[in-house]
Amino acid sequence: MPDRSDRDHIPDVPSVSQPGGVEVIARATTVTAAASERALSTRQLAWRRFKRHKLAMGGAILLILLAVSTIVIPLISKYSYREQNLLTTLKGPSGHHLFGTDTLGRDEFTRVLYGGRISLLVGLSVAIMAGGIGAFTGAIAGFYGGVLDNILMRVTDLFLAIPFLVILIMAAKIFGGSVFDIVLILSLFFWMPEARIVRGVFLSMKEKEFVEAARASGASNSRIIFYHMLPNALGPITVIVTLGVAAAILTESALSFLGFGIQPPTPTWGNLLNDSTNVTLIAPWLVYFPGLFILITVLCVNFLGDGLRDALDPHQELKQTV
């Protein structure tokens, strides 16, 4: 559970919780306590708040472990992810094959970790690309306002109104199923929450003194946007991009599970599960492990995002996007 040790000091703070579920009650006390010791930089304060969030710390550590093991898997495993052995098909988990073997006798353990490589890569790249598109759109819309804002927001609404899984499926069918294609297609449909949040931050920041000061000293619009305002919006952007990783991993796996995502023989958690659908009742271990990895990864990323929200963005109330 998130740390709530000092809730007793301020019992009736109306904690408006995020759906993510952790309240920012500890904020006030942390800040004053820290200030009395010695002056801490914003970054140090954020790190303090993050460390208090046990689940986020745990999630971060687990994610690092997972990422490292997907990278070093060729060194650990004596099987390759595509090495078939038709004499040992559909064997249950054992000492030789930790997670059993699939219909072609391939080692499921190796395949799940290799799949993790792709799934994590896709999740991260999609979130970062979508974050970039969204931040840019939101920044422009929020900064300039008026007609431009109106147009950009209507485009955002349009993208939100179209059932995006539908478009994803159709786009994936046309453009094929390489990793790069899927990343591109997913990114095009993941930037809307980022755009809305960045726009909101920019709207509230536009009238602040430091922006006026920058303008008075002759900074151009683009300099104000990218050097003065965007760094101040990095907190909320980091949070939403992190949560975007979770959503992207889930969506990629769903897409690949339906057979429209990344195509075999490249394993991802989604298409490993797709492979298992014909043998669900004969070889249930092929269902358990890839799904468990998705669940753990997404859970860790969500905890991490929650911790980052507490740490970086204590004033902002973000809408849940997962």
Add this chain to the structure above:
Amino acid sequence: MFRFIVRRLIYSIPVLLVASILVFVVVRASANPVAALALSPRTSPADRIRLEHELGLDKKGYQQYIAWLSHFVRGDWGKSLLSNRPVGKDIREALANSAVLGLAGVGFSLLIGVGIGVYSSLKQYSFFDHFATTGAFVGLSIPNFWFALLLQIFFGLYLTKWFHLKEPIFFIAGMQRPGTLGFHPLDRLRHLVLPALVLSVQIIAVYSRFVRASMLEVLHSDFLRTARAKGLRERRVVVRHAMRNALIPLTTQVALDVGGIAAGLIITEQIFQWPGMGKYFIDAIGAGDYPQVLPWVMVTVAFVIIFNLVADIMYAVLDPRIRYA
């Protein structure tokens, strides 16, 4: 209010148009029904040209779109390339099936989600509250198709094995026993339970957090203190005063979710072979049956837009502080 509704409806027309153009381009790029015939030695080039002419594929792209649109708005939604059945009728059936599944899922989620949310807010920071918070995280993080597979394994494999059942308690695929005619409520229910459960996991997680947050906000408001000061029983304070206000924002969320039913059940329906909109779409895409895809997308987008509007209207009706000009 009336003007607001009319204006919103008018605004939604361009959205529908743009969506239809987008989908038209994508669909036309992804599927060419005549291309497959070109490979077949049994069709002559003359036949191909005749078919192209019949389907209007020899016209320019924008002419094809306008032809399709003018038929569509007049209610002629075309026929399936494969079955030659009118698309409108098939979509209506699929929509009804999806509605059964979706409403069952959302209804169940409402019951459980509101229950968990309200109780969590009353016992803030209790064991139950912490448990519900963690549970909500898991509910949001679990891939629903994986959860569906787990349920299928549990009910289809283990439960039948352990208890030597002739058939699963809850069936793991389909909407009714194959070959049955007519409506058998118990049979339908046994098919409905698992997909509805899969559907509700995520929704329960969202609703419980949502209700908890808005309940906590209301519980700390002045009018609740007044209600208690008047000497009302706690039960009445919670149900009549707190819940009535706290649940208003939820109606918006529910309306949006109901609007999404038309398109949002793709994965669940596919796994459980539920003959609703989602399965219809996947089948149509898989077969390259594009006359089915276009009206399908129009219907789903229209549903999203309409229920967005319903959400706003309900909010205004329920909460007199909200005024739309």
